[in-house]
Amino acid sequence: MTLTGVPTGTEYVRRQNTGLVLRSLRSHGPATRTELARRTGLAKATVGTIVAELEAARAVTQDATVSSGRGRPGRPVTLTGESILGLGLEVNVDYVAAVALDLAGKVRVVETRPVATAGTPPSTAELISMATDIRTTLMREGHTVVGATVAVPGLVAHDNRTVSWAPNLGWDGRHLAEELEEAFGGGCPTTIDNDANCAALAEAAHGVTTDVSHSLYITGTIGIGAGIVQDGRLIRGGAGFAGEVGHMPIGNPKRVCGCGRKGCWEASVGLRAMLNAVDMEEENTPLQTATTVANRAARDAGMRDALAALGHDLGTGLATLAAVLDPAAIVLGGYFVPLGAYIVPAAGEVLAERLPSASIHLPQIRLSSLGIHAAALGAAEDALADVYAGTLAL
Amino acid sequence: MTLTGVPTGTEYVRRQNTGLVLRSLRSHGPATRTELARRTGLAKATVGTIVAELEAARAVTQDATVSSGRGRPGRPVTLTGESILGLGLEVNVDYVAAVALDLAGKVRVVETRPVATAGTPPSTAELISMATDIRTTLMREGHTVVGATVAVPGLVAHDNRTVSWAPNLGWDGRHLAEELEEAFGGGCPTTIDNDANCAALAEAAHGVTTDVSHSLYITGTIGIGAGIVQDGRLIRGGAGFAGEVGHMPIGNPKRVCGCGRKGCWEASVGLRAMLNAVDMEEENTPLQTATTVANRAARDAGMRDALAALGHDLGTGLATLAAVLDPAAIVLGGYFVPLGAYIVPAAGEVLAERLPSASIHLPQIRLSSLGIHAAALGAAEDALADVYAGTLAL
Numbered sequence: 001m002t003l004t005g006v007p008t009g010t011e012y013v014r015r016q017n018t019g020l021v022l023r024s025l026r027s028h029g030p031a032t033r034t035e036l037a038r039r040t041g042l043a044k045a046t047v048g049t050i051v052a053e054l055e056a057a058r059a060v061t062q063d064a065t066v067s068s069g070r071g072r073p074g075r076p077v078t079l080t081g082e083s084i085l086g087l088g089l090e091v092n093v094d095y096v097a098a099v100a101l102d103l104a105g106k107v108r109v110v111e112t113r114p115v116a117t118a119g120t121p122p123s124t125a126e127l128i129s130m131a132t133d134i135r136t137t138l139m140r141e142g143h144t145v146v147g148a149t150v151a152v153p154g155l156v157a158h159d160n161r162t163v164s165w166a167p168n169l170g171w172d173g174r175h176l177a178e179e180l181e182e183a184f185g186g187g188c189p190t191t192i193d194n195d196a197n198c199a200a201l202a203e204a205a206h207g208v209t210t211d212v213s214h215s216l217y218i219t220g221t222i223g224i225g226a227g228i229v230q231d232g233r234l235i236r237g238g239a240g241f242a243g244e245v246g247h248m249p250i251g252n253p254k255r256v257c258g259c260g261r262k263g264c265w266e267a268s269v270g271l272r273a274m275l276n277a278v279d280m281e282e283e284n285t286p287l288q289t290a291t292t293v294a295n296r297a298a299r300d301a302g303m304r305d306a307l308a309a310l311g312h313d314l315g316t317g318l319a320t321l322a323a324v325l326d327p328a329a330i331v332l333g334g335y336f337v338p339l340g341a342y343i344v345p346a347a348g349e350v351l352a353e354r355l356p357s358a359s360i361h362l363p364q365i366r367l368s369s370l371g372i373h374a375a376a377l378g379a380a381e382d383a384l385a386d387v388y389a390g391t392l393a394l
Numbered sequence: 395m396t397l398t399g400v401p402t403g404t405e406y407v408r409r410q411n412t413g414l415v416l417r418s419l420r421s422h423g424p425a426t427r428t429e430l431a432r433r434t435g436l437a438k439a440t441v442g443t444i445v446a447e448l449e450a451a452r453a454v455t456q457d458a459t460v461s462s463g464r465g466r467p468g469r470p471v472t473l474t475g476e477s478i479l480g481l482g483l484e485v486n487v488d489y490v491a492a493v494a495l496d497l498a499g500k501v502r503v504v505e506t507r508p509v510a511t512a513g514t515p516p517s518t519a520e521l522i523s524m525a526t527d528i529r530t531t532l533m534r535e536g537h538t539v540v541g542a543t544v545a546v547p548g549l550v551a552h553d554n555r556t557v558s559w560a561p562n563l564g565w566d567g568r569h570l571a572e573e574l575e576e577a578f579g580g581g582c583p584t585t586i587d588n589d590a591n592c593a594a595l596a597e598a599a600h601g602v603t604t605d606v607s608h609s610l611y612i613t614g615t616i617g618i619g620a621g622i623v624q625d626g627r628l629i630r631g632g633a634g635f636a637g638e639v640g641h642m643p644i645g646n647p648k649r650v651c652g653c654g655r656k657g658c659w660e661a662s663v664g665l666r667a668m669l670n671a672v673d674m675e676e677e678n679t680p681l682q683t684a685t686t687v688a689n690r691a692a693r694d695a696g697m698r699d700a701l702a703a704l705g706h707d708l709g710t711g712l713a714t715l716a717a718v719l720d721p722a723a724i725v726l727g728g729y730f731v732p733l734g735a736y737i738v739p740a741a742g743e744v745l746a747e748r749l750p751s752a753s754i755h756l757p758q759i760r761l762s763s764l765g766i767h768a769a770a771l772g773a774a775e776d777a778l779a780d781v782y783a784g785t786l787a788l
Contacts, residue, residue, distance in 0.1 A: 013435040041407040043437035155751060165751050214632030226718070230629050230636075237624070237720025238608030239755040247750035248714045250644050259750070320642045324620070324718055326631025354655070356641035357549060357559045361633040 014050075017042055019389050021050050022103075025060065025079040026388070032074025051077050057144070058083045059103055059387075079104055084387070085138060087148040087188070088380025089131055089180075090195060090373075093168050094285055096127045098134050099373055100145070101380035103387065105205070108143075109134055110373055124176065128183045135184060148190045149382040150176060151198035151375035153223065158240045160191040167258065168222060191382070195219060196243055197234050198378030199368070200227025203331050205381050207374065208366045212328035216321060217368070218245075220334030221286045222258070224266040224317075227378075228325060246270065250320055251313065268313040271335050277306040286335040287372065294338045304342055311343030315350025322363050323356055333368035340367045408444075411436055413784020415444050416497075419454065419473040420782070426468025445471050451538070452477045453497055453781075473498055478781070479532060481542040481582070482774025483525055483574075484589060484767075487562050488679055490521045492528050493767055494539070495774035497781065499599070502537075503528055504767055518570065522577045529578060542584045543776040544570060545592035545769035547617065552634045554585040561652065562616060585776070589613060590637055591628050592772030593762070594621025597725050599775050601768065602760045606722035610715060611762070612639070614728030615680045616652070618660040618711075621772075622719060640664065644714055645707065662707040665729050671700040680729035681766065688732045698736055705737030709744025716757050717750055727762035734761045 020040045025031065028039065033051055037044040054060040054077075062075040081103025090097040093115075100109035111134065115126050127150070135145050154166025161177035163169075180190045200209075200217035209215040209229070217227040224246035228235040235242050246266030247259060255273070257264035267273060271286050274293070283289040297303040318330055336343060344365050352362055368374055414434045419425065422433065427445055431438040448454040448471075456469040475497025484491040487509075494503035505528065509520050521544070529539050548560025555571035557563075571584045578584070594603075594611035603609040603623070611621040618640035622629040629636050640660030641653060649667070651658035661667060665680050668687070677683040691697040712724055730737060738759050746756055762768055 013432065017435045038407065041411045041436060041440065043440075046435065046437075155754065212632065228718075230624075230631070235624050235629065235719070238606065238722035238757075239720055241750070241754045242624075242718065242720040244717045244720070244750040244754070247748070248717045249710055249748050250714060261748070316643055320644060320714060321718060323638045323642045324622075324636065324715060325629070326633055326635040326638070328632035354641070354643050356635070356638040356653070360549065360635045360638070363632075 017046060018050050018054070019387075021047065021054070022059070022079065022388055025077065026105075030063070030076040030078040032076055034074050036077065082106070082108075083143045084384075085143050085145050086380045086383030086385075086387075087131065087135060087138075087145050088151070088198070088376040088378065088383055089127060089148060090151040090198070090376040090379060091124070091127045091169070092153055092195070092375075095372070096130050097373055097376040098130055099376040099380045100134060100138060101377070101384060103384060107377070107380075109138070110376075112372060124174075124179055128180060131180060132183050135188060145188050146387055147383040148180060148184075148188055149198070149379040150180065150190065150192050151195040151379045152176070152192055153195045153219075153221065153225070155241055155244070156192045156194050160193065160240070163192060193379060193382055194225065194227070194240075194243065195375040196225035196227040197236070198227070198376070198382060199333055199370070199374040200229050200331075200378065201234060201381050202370055202374045202378030203368060204229050204232065206377060207368060207370045208331055209329050214325075214327050215329045215331060216325060216327040216363075217331045217333060218318075218336070220271065220290075220332060220336035222266075222271045224270050226321065228327075230325070245317065245321060248317060248320060250317055265313075265317045269310055269317065274307070274310055274335065274339075277310055278303045285372075287338060290335040290338040294342070297339070297342055307339060307342035308346040311346030312350055314343060315347035316354070318347055318363075318365070319351050319354035322351060323354075326360070327363045328361065329364045329366050331366050331368050333374060337367050337371075409784040411440060411784065412444050412448070413782055415441065415448070416453070416473065416782055416784070419471065420499075424457070424470040424472040426470055428468050430471065476500070476502075477537045478778075479537050479539050480774045480777030480779075480781075481525065481529060481532075481539050482545070482592070482770040482772065482777055483521060483542060484545040484592070484770040484773060485518070485521045485563070485570075486547055486589070486769075489766070490524050491767055491770040492524055493770040493774045494528060494532060495771070495778060497778060501771070501774075503532070504770075506766060518568075518573055522574060525574060526577050529582060539582055540781055541777040542574060542578075542582055543592070543773040544574065544584065544586050545589040545773045546570070546586055547589045547613075547615065547619070549635055549638070550586045550588050554587065554634070557586060587773060587776055588619065588621070588634075588637065589769040590619035590621035591630070592621070592770070592776060593727055593764070593768040594623050594725070594772065595628060595775050596764055596768045596772030597762060598623050598626065600771060601762065601764045602725055603723050608719075608721050609723045609725060610719060610721040610757075611725045611727060612712075612730070614665065614684075614726060614730035616660075616665045618664055620715065622721075624719070639711065639715060642711060642714060644711055659707075659711045663704055663711065668701070668704055668729065668733075671704055672697045679766075681732065684729040684732040688736070691733070691736055701733060701736035702740040705740030706744055708737060709741035710748070712741055712757075712759070713745050713748035716745060717748075720754070721757050722755070723758045723760050725760050725762050727768060731761045731765075 037047045059081045084103040085100045088099040097112045155164040157164045163174040177190045196219045203209045213232045215229045219225045226243040226245040247264045251265045251268035253263040255267040257267035431441045453475045478497040479494045482493040491506045549558040551558045557568040574584045590613045597603045607626045609623045613619045620637035620639040641658045645659045645662035647657040649661040651661035
């Protein structure tokens with residue numbers, strides 16, 4: 001399998017048509033070649049060639065001949081793809097994670113490794129070692145890894161290969177895709193994406209927003225980011241920086257943000273703002289920290305009030321985002337999950353109160369269900385997306 | 395021509411393929427049927443049938459046979475479509491407007507009629523009379539009006555047929571599409587869309603954002619709305635209410651909005667807020683009002699300061715929207731246009747200052763160039779969109 005930058009002419013059409021057949025099988029189930037030709041409008045000979053290629057790549061199987069009841073019997077083509085995998089990776093301040101997902105949507109590998117940071121910016125050593133280990137094992141088992149996507153907590157350049165700015169990792173202009181591709185030794189095209197985007201994709205495909213086509217995922221760590229899904233697709237913005245909502249100038253105007261300015265939303269609702277509000281210390285991970293806070297809040301009314309006040313500020317931002325994007329559901333991830341009971345009611349009140357009109361649908365606030373692997377799972381979906389779109393040649 | 399709700403099976407595929415051929419002709423220019431088959435991946439017989447139908451509908455013409463230099467000579471198929479028109483309409487507080495656009499992108503009719511309101515909510519009489527007049531004339535001249543879209547300053551229900559809430563028109567749950575279709579006497583499927591969405595489409599197709607695929611259009615009247623374009627497509631939200639940015643809770647927290655709450659953005663930057671700031675009265679239209687203000691501001695430093703302060707509040711909202719959506723360009727419409735020189739510099743300063751990171755591209759602020767017909771022109775684009783998408787049968 002190869003990935004080229006700008007496919008053209010016949011080759012481009014062939015890929016598009018391959019994507020058309022794959023999407024038809026995924027969305028509408030198994031079908032004979034005749035049925036696929038009818039569904040897609042492609043010539044039957046074209047469908048035959050595509051199916052033969054997909055079968056050779058073990059993306060589909062053809063069952064025994066069955067009679068369709070009318071006309072000549074056909075052999076139903078079924079999407080299997082258990083040997084075609086996308087590799088999703090996540091690098092964060094204190095861990096790296098991986099998920100391998102097959103073409104039929106099954107998770108085949110899940111792994112997390114802690115990263116010893118001790119105050120220094122993390123290197124890519126742990127990420128590369130985990131990624132190459134997993135790929136080597138998968139290839140030895142006869143699988144094909146069609147590509148990898150890495151979720152990072154920061155801004156990703158428009159080329160989807162470079163981390164422009166990930167302040168919490170101390171990275172600025174890092175050519176992460178290139179580093180990984182070199183480590184893979186070729187054959188595994190790699191892209192980078194923002195972690196909120198990846199988590200939003202994962203929730204939409206496997207989590208709490210599979211039932212809606214318009215959703216918003218809010219990361220809850222030291223920084224606050226958003227992944228925006230509209231009509232089932234990620235909204236990325238003109239330069240790939242959509243969803244940088246932590247720096248919306250809607251927070252307490254006196255609070256100083258990590259970026260040096262005042263009034264950013266994340267300076268009011270990020271992990272450190274929360275810890276200040278309840279006067280507690282940061283632990284190893286945002287989830288651990290928030291779990292400890294939640295346990296204390298259960299028996300401390302003052303702490304519950306402080307969290308409700310934070311929920312109010314959270315709601316102001318959610319109301320702003322809802323007015324712009326009109327999501328059917330808003331998913332809170334990261335540190336918000338263990339604290340849901342204390343912050344969601346207040347946030348929901350502000351959201352309802354600030355809706356532009358009573359005729360606007362009130363977005364539901366939901367808590368992420370995918371835990372620490374959300375971003376890596378979404379990255380794996382992303383790694384397979386090119387196959388479905390027909391831009392990755394099989 | 396007919397429009398059906400949920401196309402299925404063979405008919406659906408036929409429409410999709412018709413859309414594919416039309417888009418190929420629009421994007422890549424004239425081509426023989428053989429070339430079209432290669433471009434689209436459709437069987438040559440399928441292309442032949444589609445081209446014959448399009449020719450019968452006068453959407454395309456086939457030129458005289460030319461030799462392609464290799465293989466059998468073919469007759470180039472050219473998109474003409476001068477007789478296939480989309481009708482764009484706009485209804486606003488003090489005027490109704492219409493634009494008829496043909497399939498090849500040429501504007502064929504432009505008309506505006508003032509509406510006498512005298513304090514009463516406008517009826518649909520003027521709109522219907524203008525729309526039926528224009529359609530009758532066009533049909534008499536041998537044109538086919540494939541559909542109409544009406545731009546309204548308010549919330550449009552998800553069915554694209556009902557005005558949910560247009561406070562400035564005094565409409566609440568009005569079945570506008572049905573009213574128009576009845577007036578047309580059938581044969582002209584009609585949809586409703588928000589005016590900011592329509593104006594954003596018009597700027598992207600004919601105005602100041604033809605060069606970018608991610609843009610944001612901000613209406614400037616009593617209310618403030620946004621039309622969001624990402625990857626060349628409108629972002630509509632889960633229930634069709636995306637872009638209701640006037641009620642983002644980011645304005646001066648003491649200012650009361652028309653909606654009854656405090657702190658809405660439009661209570662700080664809408665037309666009436668501007669008039670309060672410069673202590674002047676509203677005239678017939680936002681454009682007239684702003685032109686008078688601009689003339690006074692040219693020789694009044696105090697007024698210029700007041701407008702710069704408003705520009706600052708405008709910039710806060712634009713920075714919020716830029717953090718969420720990362721547009722390449724932001725277009726200011728309505729009353730902002732005549733006042734551009736006094737408000738854009740201050741708005742641009744805040745926008746630059748509040749960018750999440752220096753590695754983020756600074757969106758350009760541009761002034762709308764399409765004047766009063768922007769929304770109707772975009773509505774006409776919308777009315778033709780179903781033909782290009784292949785969901786409207788020719």
